[in-house]
Amino acid sequence: xEIKKAVIPVAGMGTRFLPATKSMPKEMxxxxxxxxxHYVVEExxxxxIDDIIFITGRSKRSIEDYFDDSPELENHLKxxxxxxxxxxxxxxxxxxxxxxxxxxxxxxxxxxILTAKKHINEExxxxxxGDDIIVNDKPCTKQLIDNFQKYGRxxxxxxxxxxxxxxxxxxxxGQLLNESLYALEDIVEKPAPEDAPSxxxxxxxxxxxxxxxxxxxxxxxxxxxxxxxxxxxxLLNEEQKVYAYKFTGKRYDTGDKVExxxxxxxxxxxxxxxxxxxxxxxxxxxL
Ligand code: UTP
Numbered sequence: 001x002e003i004k005k006a007v008i009p010v011a012g013m014g015t016r017f018l019p020a021t022k023s024m025p026k027e028m029x030x031x032x033x034x035x036x037x038h039y040v041v042e043e044x045x046x047x048x049i050d051d052i053i054f055i056t057g058r059s060k061r062s063i064e065d066y067f068d069d070s071p072e073l074e075n076h077l078k079x080x081x082x083x084x085x086x087x088x089x090x091x092x093x094x095x096x097x098x099x100x101x102x103x104x105x106x107x108x109x110x111x112x113i114l115t116a117k118k119h120i121n122e123e124x125x126x127x128x129x130g131d132d133i134i135v136n137d138k139p140c141t142k143q144l145i146d147n148f149q150k151y152g153r154x155x156x157x158x159x160x161x162x163x164x165x166x167x168x169x170x171x172x173x174g175q176l177l178n179e180s181l182y183a184l185e186d187i188v189e190k191p192a193p194e195d196a197p198s199x200x201x202x203x204x205x206x207x208x209x210x211x212x213x214x215x216x217x218x219x220x221x222x223x224x225x226x227x228x229x230x231x232x233x234x235l236l237n238e239e240q241k242v243y244a245y246k247f248t249g250k251r252y253d254t255g256d257k258v259e260x261x262x263x264x265x266x267x268x269x270x271x272x273x274x275x276x277x278x279x280x281x282x283x284x285x286x287l
Pocket of ligand 1: 010013014015016017055105106107108109111112129130
């Protein structure tokens with residue numbers, strides 16, 4: 001079955017980026033001249049998604065404005081004869097069909113995804129977290145979709161994480177089926193390193209059968225008093241085996257300040273117009 005819908009939750013509080021996120025969502029932080037969320041939407045489209053549901057919260061208006069038409073700006077660029085920028089701006093608002101649903105309160109990632117239930121309409125769907133950028137020729141979401149189509153199993157993207165960081169991830173216990181695929185045995189939300197069943201963590205990309213929504217509905221608030229997606233996945237795994245897929249690609253968790261700075265440096269070094277000046281600057285830094 002084809003996967004055409006994606007849920008992108010962007011309703012979190014972004015406390016790690018305060019005070020910037022007091023009036024601006026962390027998903028709108030720019031990696032040079034493009035907000036993080038733009039990269040995430042591009043990945044979804046490149047993976048075959050044509051219907052995106054953003055789960056938004058307060059002070060997320062700028063995301064809606066970003067993907068909307070901007071007649072004043074377009075007129076201004078037309079008058080100035082700046083065709084290049086005009087095209088860039090117009091392309092953004094015609095990228096894909098986008099719907100917005102509000103999560104009334106930031107009650108956790110599981111709760112955010114559940115908000116999309118009506119729109120999902122019993123179809124399998126993808127979830128992309130709005131603050132993870134993953135760089136690879138074959139998009140991470142497409143890798144998951146292909147795996148879903150091959151095995152018919154809900155599939156979550158995973159990668160090895162440093163043991164001292166298990167407390168930031170959903171950590172899996174799995175049975176290795178081949179070099180990049182696990183059958184999930186368990187998943188634990190944010191365990192301390194000594195309690196972690198492995199160092200394989202779930203990152204912000206998933207493909208689910210619609211039954212995940214009923215499973216989330218059955219869960220009660222877990223770690224951090226939030227409705228956790230991890231608890232929903234655990235229930236789903238009891239009913240229908242979930243797979244975990246070691247994706248190929250370089251991931252930046254831009255919700256984390258160090259990772260955000262690394263993303264900017266790496267993207268600048270890949271940018272033809274900037275790379276020489278940035279290299280010169282970095283080489284000249286006295287440490
Ligand atoms: P995070 O835990 O990374 O986001 O959630 P956060 O809570 O905004 O970040 P910090 O820790 O306070 O800095 C992962 C994703 O889930 C969304 C976030 O927007 C992010 O994309 N989310 C989280 C929601 O949409 N709703 C929630 O209630 C919680």
